Amino acid sequence: MPVGTITRGTTxxxxxxxxxxxxxxxxxxxxxxxxxxxDLGYGxxxxxxxxxHQRLAKSRADVEVLGLEIDPARVRGxxxxxxxxRAGQTGFAPDAAVRFALGGFEVPLPxxxxxxxIRALNVLRQYDEAEVLPAWRMLVTRLQPNGVLIDGTCDExxxxxxxxxxxxxxxxxxxxxxxxxxxDKPSIVAERLxxxxxxxxxxxxxxxxxxxxxxxxxxxxxxxxxxxxxxxxLATVEGLRTEGWPxxxxxxxxxxxxxxxxxxxxxxxxxxxx
Numbered sequence: 394m395p396v397g398t399i400t401r402g403t404t405x406x407x408x409x410x411x412x413x414x415x416x417x418x419x420x421x422x423x424x425x426x427x428x429x430x431x432d433l434g435y436g437x438x439x440x441x442x443x444x445x446h447q448r449l450a451k452s453r454a455d456v457e458v459l460g461l462e463i464d465p466a467r468v469r470g471x472x473x474x475x476x477x478x479r480a481g482q483t484g485f486a487p488d489a490a491v492r493f494a495l496g497g498f499e500v501p502l503p504x505x506x507x508x509x510x511i512r513a514l515n516v517l518r519q520y521d522e523a524e525v526l527p528a529w530r531m532l533v534t535r536l537q538p539n540g541v542l543i544d545g546t547c548d549e550x551x552x553x554x555x556x557x558x559x560x561x562x563x564x565x566x567x568x569x570x571x572x573x574x575x576x577d578k579p580s581i582v583a584e585r586l587x588x589x590x591x592x593x594x595x596x597x598x599x600x601x602x603x604x605x606x607x608x609x610x611x612x613x614x615x616x617x618x619x620x621x622x623x624x625x626x627l628a629t630v631e632g633l634r635t636e637g638w639p640x641x642x643x644x645x646x647x648x649x650x651x652x653x654x655x656x657x658x659x660x661x662x663x664x665x666x667x
Contacts, residue, residue: 395463396531397434397497400519402467404436406444408551409514411570412543413448415556415651416510421539422449425509428456431500431535434516435460439471439493443478443485445512450489458489459508461496468495498528500535507537514556517588518546525589526666533561541565546585553585557656563666564589564656566641567600571650573622579607579629593661600659606633607652623648 432442442460449456471493478485532542545556552572558565569582583594594601610632617625630647634640641653
């Protein structure tokens with residue numbers, strides 16, 4: 394029996410584009426001998442799995458995407474959508490290496506196969522915080538060496554996203570991605586933090602310190618808005634680095650409204666992987 398509970402299944406076209414764009418850069422996608430990516434809990438439509446394949450294929454042409462859902466009706470619905478793709482009735486490639494199956498946190502895969510990447514977006518957000526760590530521990534056992542579990546949350550139209558990258562040894566990085574045009578303040582991402590962090594945006598927790606500091610530097614660099622929100626965001630991220638935060642990546646990623654830091658920079662008080 395699939396492990397987990399049926400969630401709301403809400404999804405939208407292009408909703409997960411920011412996470413997909415970041416996933417394209419993962420080293421395991423370039424190096425894996427079996428570039429299998431699992432879209433866990435894809436929801437009421439096949440669209441996010443199809444979009445995931447379409448985007449990742451730009452980095453790895455032979456990528457394969459397996460969409461897993463715990464609700465049999467959603468699997469049937471996605472399979473019907475896939476038939477339309479095969480018939481050339483959509484904008485997706487008819488030969489896209491995408492399939493759908495019933496499954497949950499146990500991630501059922503053919504014997505001998507493991508996933509290079511497991512993406513679980515807007516899934517664990519609907520569980521209790523105490524259920525997150527056991528789910529992470531189960532999911533990483535279904536990863537290839539150097540594989541990555543992506544657990545995150547985004548808003549309904551994909552303007553705000555936050556996620557944790559988890560490997561076999563535990564959480565590795567925390568990322569946010571924001572639509573910079575019209576951004577009031579970076580801490581708007583607080584309402585979309587992954588379940589492991591969403592209740593930790595309080596005094597004394599590291600993620601609270603990070604979001605407060607982002608807001609402070611965003612406000613400090615308000616004058617740069619005259620040159621566009623990207624320049625203001627670049628200055629904000631540089632401000633974090635100046636204060637000693639170990640920001641990953643470079644300006645190419647930051648220009649997209651992204652910020653990635655080590656998990657240790659936001660790790661909740663009392664967190665223990667083992």
